[in-house]
Amino acid sequence: MNHIALFEPRIHFNTGNIARTCAATNTVLHLIEPFGFEISDKHLKRAGLDYWDKVNIVYHKNLQDFMNSIADGGQLYLVSKFAEHVYSDVDYSDDKKDHYFLFGREDTGLPEEFMHEHRDECIRIPMNDEHVRSLNLSNCACMIVYEALKQQEFRGLELVHTYEKDKLK
Numbered sequence: 793m794n795h796i797a798l799f800e801p802r803i804h805f806n807t808g809n810i811a812r813t814c815a816a817t818n819t820v821l822h823l824i825e826p827f828g829f830e831i832s833d834k835h836l837k838r839a840g841l842d843y844w845d846k847v848n849i850v851y852h853k854n855l856q857d858f859m860n861s862i863a864d865g866g867q868l869y870l871v872s873k874f875a876e877h878v879y880s881d882v883d884y885s886d887d888k889k890d891h892y893f894l895f896g897r898e899d900t901g902l903p904e905e906f907m908h909e910h911r912d913e914c915i916r917i918p919m920n921d922e923h924v925r926s927l928n929l930s931n932c933a934c935m936i937v938y939e940a941l942k943q944q945e946f947r948g949l950e951l952v953h954t955y956e957k958d959k960l961k
């Protein structure tokens with residue numbers, strides 16, 4: 793099982809986009825408080841469209857609460873541009889295992905000390921930071937979860953409502 797965890801998200805449409813990705817990929821979404829918006833915000837619901845209630849969302853009061861919730865044998869990854877390891881070099885292929893991808897807040901990222909304590913678990917998406925400080929949070933979440941799914945051979949993501957193929961003939 794794949795899990796996306798958002799540390800103190802600030803921007804409703806990023807969280808909404810990520811919720812939509814989670815709904816499409818059977819990924820659990822962990823939201824770590826405090827948030828920079830109201831969960832009832834109509835923009836949040838709009839970005840997640842009508843997928844919000846299709847997402848398995850777990851709320852956490854703080855980072856420690858999230859850390860305590862990690863399943864036995866679960867693997868944590870901290871997603872940060874300051875990491876040493878490139879995300880696609882890591883093996884996520886065991887789909888029986890719980891993979892937890894923790895992302896930082898849009899303005900300040902992840903707490904520095906926490907990253908230091910977990911430096912071997914940090915992964916980055918390569919980028920040129922000459923002109924851009926960082927990538928967009930929801931793009932990062934999508935890239936990372938799809939790399940994990942690719943390595944897991946997209947198991948469990950067969951289309952349920954297949955397009956009427958005859959129409960294509």
Ligand SMILES: C[S@@+](CC[C@H](N)C(=O)[O-])C[C@H]1O[C@@H](n2cnc3c(N)ncnc32)[C@H](O)[C@@H]1O
Nearest residue numbers: 871872873895896898900901916917926927929
């Ligand atoms: C807008 S960025 C935060 C920028 C913040 N000033 C910082 O230095 O971390 C929000 C989150 O997106 C993710 N992110 C953005 N660019 C990334 C990259 N190149 N590699 C890995 N994660 C990235 C990280 O999880 C980051 O905490």
